[in-house]
Amino acid sequence: MEKRLRNKFVLTAMLSLFIIVVLIIAILNILNFVQIRNRADHIIEILNENNGEFPAPDSQNNPPLSEGPAAKDHLLDLVSPERLHHEPGHGSAL
Secondary structure (H helix, E strand, O other): OHHHHHHHHHHHHHHHHHHHHHHHHHHHHHHHHHHHHHHHHHHHHHHHHOOOOOOOOOOOOOOOHHHOOOOOOHHHHHHOHHHHOOOOOOOOOO
16 A cells, blocks of 8 residues: 555656656747747848848948847857858858
């Protein structure tokens, strides 16, 4: 009787912990998805407003991308116009 009760308790505790961990992971994944989607939408809006090109960061009408919602997105540095337009013979763009 005592052993059966202990096994039920352990099983219930393990199941509860599993459910909590799954919920935490699901919430983090949903938040990450929403954040990535918002950043992508922001970048698409910038490209749409500028005929498919990134604006110059020194333009007064277009603040640098690092000041918008994608401020923490360091991957934007990899696709900056300066890095995309390189002269032949000077190595790769990235």
